[in-house]
Amino acid sequence: MKNAEHQTKSDRTRAAIVAAAQEVFAAKGYEQATVRDIAARAAIDPAMVIRYFGSKDALFARVAVFDLKLPDLKAGDGNRIGETLVRHFLSVWETDANGGFAVLLRSAASNEFAAKKLRDVFAGQVLPALARVGGTARAAERAGLVSSQLLGLALCRYVLKLPPVVAMPRESIIGAVGKTIQRYVTGR
């Protein structure tokens, strides 16, 4: 008897593999993460990982998805768009530290599939949201500058773990980087 409420053993195994894959891919990147690592983390046999997802590539594709869930920037205070964006960005990371974004950022520099996925997030989520505010003039350039600062921040704070960037209080970052994003979005 299968229905939406009852979780079969297969469902639980599948979910355990996905969770383990997120953790291992986010921690080591695509190449250094092995099917054996993921299986060990999920406390199952390595053969099960392949059986459930077909290949390491397919499992990575399943886990390398990311929804920024950007709020409507036109709804709030136009002078606080930068602050809102940085705050939202930090929240997304910190509430889901092993989620799709961590997986993508960890692998994107040396894995073309992950790099393309990140470019898709830019084109499909960041660019449209920013084009709605600050006018459409040079929207792509403005979105590119915003992305360079936000990706650089995530890289330094969560991946490279640059000590002063790790130590900075959340509100200090929102203040300092928020002003930068605000200028990029509105052109001052």
Place this chain on the structure above:
Amino acid sequence: MKNAEHQTKSDRTRAAIVAAAQEVFAAKGYEQATVRDIAARAAIDPAMVIRYFGSKDALFARVAVFDLKLPDLKAGDGNRIGETLVRHFLSVWETDANGGFAVLLRSAASNEFAAKKLRDVFAGQVLPALARVGGTARAAERAGLVSSQLLGLALCRYVLKLPPVVAMPRESIIGAVGKTIQRYVTGR
């Protein structure tokens, strides 16, 4: 007869391996670059790479060095520190696209040795240079913010190849990002 002017055959082979290693490591990252790739690029036998450098790790360590060669920021116009820094940063990359910085940035997200090297560049080169200007108050935080923007820019323009960031003219980047760096360095 060996002296500083005469380049032996060994020297030429060694130099060819280093050049090939820089290209391959910068293009594919540490894990995906193989000794066979590097040997093929240098048009020699894979065994020679190990013979000359001992191991893949040792060769990577030889190539993963980076000198930012930062100018004295106190000498120039205090209102153009940001512009100067961005211009210098872009020049360093573009005149040495396969140099140590490209090698480091490509591998740092998934290789702890490369990540530590990047942190060392920050602590040994960026932080001291910025501590000399804008006062010593919170110099580490200011240097961290500067690094987040510059690393993010390099990541988007040269590694991820985010289209609008790749397409932006050099001078536009220097103008827009320079203002950001200037604010981070001087605190407005």
Place this chain on the structure above:
DNA sequence: GTCTATAATTCGATAGAC
């Protein structure tokens, strides 16, 4: 100095018993 041959691992993936 250079290359052939290969050792020793490690990986993703498969076959088949239970």
Place this chain on the structure above:
DNA sequence: GTCTATCGAATTATAGAC
């Protein structure tokens, strides 16, 4: 559904002939 056993390919690194 799950696991044991293993295959075949790829890797770094070494030994030794030339």
